[in-house]
Amino acid sequence: AQSVTQLGSHVSVSEGALVLLRCNYSSSVPPYLFWYVQYPNQGLQLLLKYTSAATLVKGINGFEAEFKKSETSFHLTKPSAHMSDAAEYFCAVRKETSGSRLTFGEGTQLTVNP
Amino acid sequence: EAGVTQFPSHSVIEKGQTVTLRCDPISGHDNLYWYRRVMGKEIKFLLHFVKESKQDESGMPNNRFLAERTGGTYSTLKVQPAELEDSGVYFCASSPLAGGQETQYFGPGTRLLVL
Numbered sequence: 001a002q003s004v005t006q007l008g009s010h011v012s013v014s015e016g017a018l019v020l021l022r023c024n025y026s027s028s029v030p031p032y033l034f035w036y037v038q039y040p041n042q043g044l045q046l047l048l049k050y051t052s053a054a055t056l057v058k059g060i061n062g063f064e065a066e067f068k069k070s071e072t073s074f075h076l077t078k079p080s081a082h083m084s085d086a087a088e089y090f091c092a093v094r095k096e097t098s099g100s101r102l103t104f105g106e107g108t109q110l111t112v113n114p
Numbered sequence: 115e116a117g118v119t120q121f122p123s124h125s126v127i128e129k130g131q132t133v134t135l136r137c138d139p140i141s142g143h144d145n146l147y148w149y150r151r152v153m154g155k156e157i158k159f160l161l162h163f164v165k166e167s168k169q170d171e172s173g174m175p176n177n178r179f180l181a182e183r184t185g186g187t188y189s190t191l192k193v194q195p196a197e198l199e200d201s202g203v204y205f206c207a208s209s210p211l212a213g214g215q216e217t218q219y220f221g222p223g224t225r226l227l228v229l
Contacts, residue, residue: 004156036220043118044157044205044220090157099170100145100209102218104157 003027004093006105014113019063019078021108023091026072032094033074034102035065039087047089050074061085086112116140118221120206126227132194135224139188139208146189147209147218148181152202160204163189164211196228 007022025031033050048059055067065076074091091105119138127133139146148160160179161171165186174181178197183189193200203225207218 043222046217101159101162106156
């Protein structure tokens with residue numbers, strides 16, 4: 001069963017517009033949740049992570065995500081997109097029952113138009 | 115501090131050949147992970163080392179894949195013989211041995227193409 005679902009394999013926004021990348025997880029117990037970003041020809045870089053300390057998590061480069069248990073969601077947002085935000089974004093979950101492995105969504109390619 | 119490094123960055127081989135991928139984790143990180151992304155699919159876990167021991171190898175697809183981490187430092191992932199479906203990007207990640215909330219730091223990946 002899919003543990004992480006990212007809605008939309010491709011998202012396109014205009015520069016300065018709101019960025020919203022969706023992630024839903026399936027777990028009976030709130031897991032640890034992560035957003036990673038992969039810029040072209042680079043490795044995955046951690047944007048932010050949720051570890052139950054606070055439901056609104058702020059990350060690097062102006063990104064934030066809110067953990068909503070009732071909706072089993074962990075959507076990533078940024079108020080104003082920059083051209084440099086164009087990349088592929090991955091939501092991942094780490095479940096207590098699966099050791100320390102990460103389970104990833106299929107990724108969302110973000111395009112930022114001038 | 116150097117990040118996770120992987121070698122080679124790209125590899126193109128023919129079906130039936132052998133390829134060995136190498137990962138150097140961040141110094142001092144006892145956890146080392148291998149993941150793979152087949153084109154168009156999600157990144158999938160392959161295995162996890164704690165120091166030189168295999169903690170979890172449940173994601174290894176079959177016995178053509180052999181991972182080692184002698185001495186608990188760098189790791190190698192050998193595919194022998196390679197098949198077409200092995201093509202993809204192989205990522206290595208490392209993390210310190212602490213607490214359970216540790217962040218996994220990823221390398222740039224090795225892009226493997228089997229022809």
